[in-house]
Amino acid sequence: MGIIRVKIEWEGEIFEFEGKPEEILLEIERFISKFIPTLSIAKKLQISLDLRDIAEIISPIIRISGGEIIFAKDVPKMSLSDKILAVLTAKKLLYLMGETKEDSLTLKEISELTSSSRKSSSSRLSELYSQRMVEKTKVGKVRYKVSINGIIHLKRKIEKLFGRVA
Secondary structure, three states: OOOEEEEEEEOOEEEEEEEOHHHHHHHHHHHHHHHOHHHHHHHHHOOOOOHHHHHHHHOOOEEEEOOEEEEOOOOOOOOHHHHHHHHHHHHHHHHHOOOOOOOOEEHHHHHHHHOOOHHHHHHHHHHHHHOOOEEEEEEOEEEEEEOHHHHHHHHHHHHHHHOOOO
16 A cells, blocks of 8 residues: 655644555544544544444344344344334434435334334333434324434343343
8 A cells, every 4th residue: 555645734833644544544633632632522422323333233133134124033032112222223224224215113113013012112112212212203104213322222232132242
């Protein structure tokens, strides 16, 4: 791999970096952390989950086939709330993969995917909504999608179920 050169002008000073791309990236990050510390603090506080992270979280319990969400056969007993979080997280994954146009599900879809009654699903969704683990939108029908809090909660539950970091 070739050598690259980067020049940063900041507050009247010039900073130059030269080396392999990986080294330059680290040097620029160190530069920003040193000279712009609030950016470093903000980076530490930010939670970001990408497609790969979400796939790793749900892989022990969910399978996706042809855009369909299916619970794995060897999944230990899970609460309905956790099943709801799992299917909503899988829906978000499908959305991020470009497999679906929406990252949310209706009450009917959630009930079908979790094999539960609408009444039970509705009660659990109300609880999850009050705990800020799901978000509710209404464009036509009421739809639900998982929040970052919900994904993190699900990750912890899966880690407990399987005794490992998901």
